[in-house]
Amino acid sequence: MESANDLVLASQVTEGDEASLATFYARYADPLFAFVYHQLDGPRAEAEDIWQETLLAALQALPTYHGQSRLFTWLCSIAQHKIADHFRQQGRRATDVFSDVPEARLSALVSDAPLPEEMVVRRATRVRVVQALAFLTDDYRRALIARYADERSVDEVARMLGRTYKAAESLLARARDAFREALVSLEEETP
Amino acid sequence: MNQEGHCLEENTARLVRAAYGPSARSSPQASRRVFRLMLDHVRARPATPGFPDAAVVALGAMLAVLAVCLAIQAILSSTSLVVNPSLLATATWLVLNLAWVPVASIVVVVRRRHG
Numbered sequence: 001m002e003s004a005n006d007l008v009l010a011s012q013v014t015e016g017d018e019a020s021l022a023t024f025y026a027r028y029a030d031p032l033f034a035f036v037y038h039q040l041d042g043p044r045a046e047a048e049d050i051w052q053e054t055l056l057a058a059l060q061a062l063p064t065y066h067g068q069s070r071l072f073t074w075l076c077s078i079a080q081h082k083i084a085d086h087f088r089q090q091g092r093r094a095t096d097v098f099s100d101v102p103e104a105r106l107s108a109l110v111s112d113a114p115l116p117e118e119m120v121v122r123r124a125t126r127v128r129v130v131q132a133l134a135f136l137t138d139d140y141r142r143a144l145i146a147r148y149a150d151e152r153s154v155d156e157v158a159r160m161l162g163r164t165y166k167a168a169e170s171l172l173a174r175a176r177d178a179f180r181e182a183l184v185s186l187e188e189e190t191p
Numbered sequence: 192m193n194q195e196g197h198c199l200e201e202n203t204a205r206l207v208r209a210a211y212g213p214s215a216r217s218s219p220q221a222s223r224r225v226f227r228l229m230l231d232h233v234r235a236r237p238a239t240p241g242f243p244d245a246a247v248v249a250l251g252a253m254l255a256v257l258a259v260c261l262a263i264q265a266i267l268s269s270t271s272l273v274v275n276p277s278l279l280a281t282a283t284w285l286v287l288n289l290a291w292v293p294v295a296s297i298v299v300v301v302r303r304r305h306g
Contacts, residue, residue, distance in 0.1 A: 016233050025226050034215040044214065048221045055225055059232055112198050120205045129210035148204040149211035176203050 006071035014063045028072055029055065031134035031141075036079050038126040040086070050086055054079040072134040132182035140175035147172055244300045251296025258289035 009027075012020035032054060037047040058078050065074055119125060133141050139161060146152045146160055158168035217225070265282065 013233070016236060018230065018233065021229060021233050022226075025229065029222065029225070030216060033217040034211060037215045038210070048217060051217065052221075052225050052228070055229060056232065059229055111202070112196075114198055115202045115205060120209050125206065126210040126215075129206045130215075133207070133210070144203070144207050145211050148207040151208075176200060179203060179207075180199075 007065070007067035010062050010065045010067075010071060013059070027138060028075055028134065031072060031130055032075050032079060034130040035076055035127060035134075036083065038123055038130060039080065039083055041123060046086070050079065050082045054082045057082065070135065072131065076131065128183065128186060132179060132186055135182040135185070136175065136178050139171065140178050143168070143172050143175050144179060244303065247296050247299050251293040254289060254292040258286060258292075262286060 009020055009024055013024050029051075033047065033051045036051045036054065037044070040047050040050060054075065058075055061078065065071065068074075069077075133144065136144070143157055143161060146157050147154065152160070154168050154172065155165060157172065158165050161168060161171065163171065
């Protein structure tokens with residue numbers, strides 16, 4: 001279903017609809033930057049260059065997107081190629097973030113036991129979290145990022161989303177569940 | 192919130208914080224610049240003329256009608272195709288392909304509308 005929505009958005013952008021481009025950008029540009037930044041594990045300036053190249057390349061290639069995967073997964077594969085090109089130009093070998101240490105079961109990341117810090121800061125974990133967040137609806141993602149990454153109060157999240165305190169609390173609870181489900185679905189998608 | 196729920200929230204908070212810290216976000220200047228570049232790119236691109244669904248179905252239907260006419264003509268023709276096996280194989284291959292055209296055109300329209 002998500003791929004169907006992605007496909008509609010992609011075809012509207014391809015047809016030159018500027019409002020759809022703004023939606024596309026608002027939905028995927030930030031998560032894509034975070035993905036590139038964690039994958040690259042290098043200076044921000046380099047991450048910004050690769051991110052820009054990826055978005056422009058994606059815009060060119062958008063007519064070839066047929067909903068074969070989620071749009072964000074498709075964008076990530078373009079970014080991965082750009083990162084590999086970048087490493088090749090520098091005479092370095094790209095390291096697979098998932099190969100150095102065995103990847104923990106993603107569903108275990110949001111279990112009911114405290115997570116070891118080593119697992120939280122692992123690059124592979126950060127990449128997967130970014131991907132899982134990108135699969136959420138805009139409201140869920142914005143709520144989780146505002147509440148936990150920006151450390152805003154529930155009251156501030158409520159104001160930001162134009163909801164009551166109670167509604168924001170309930171939205172956050174649903175967003176956490178959706179986040180856990182996104183991690184599980186990501187686990188099923190990855191070999 | 193019970194202990195389990197609290198732990199779950201705490202784990203989510205730590206994961207989101209680690210993945211979406213300030214350094215993992217583009218600067219507002221870079222963000223504006225890249226969006227502007229994309230917008231320019233979209234504006235500069237010539238609009239792709241659409242191929243209407245009705246045209247897809249009409250083309251499919253037209254080919255199907257032509258295939259039926261061809262088949263009728265072949266049946267009514269006095270020359271037997273069986274005498275020439277290679278001609279028979281070619282005709283069979285052609286008819287089988289043409290038979291899929293209306294189905295394909297409907298599939299194209301359905302996939303366009305429902306992904």
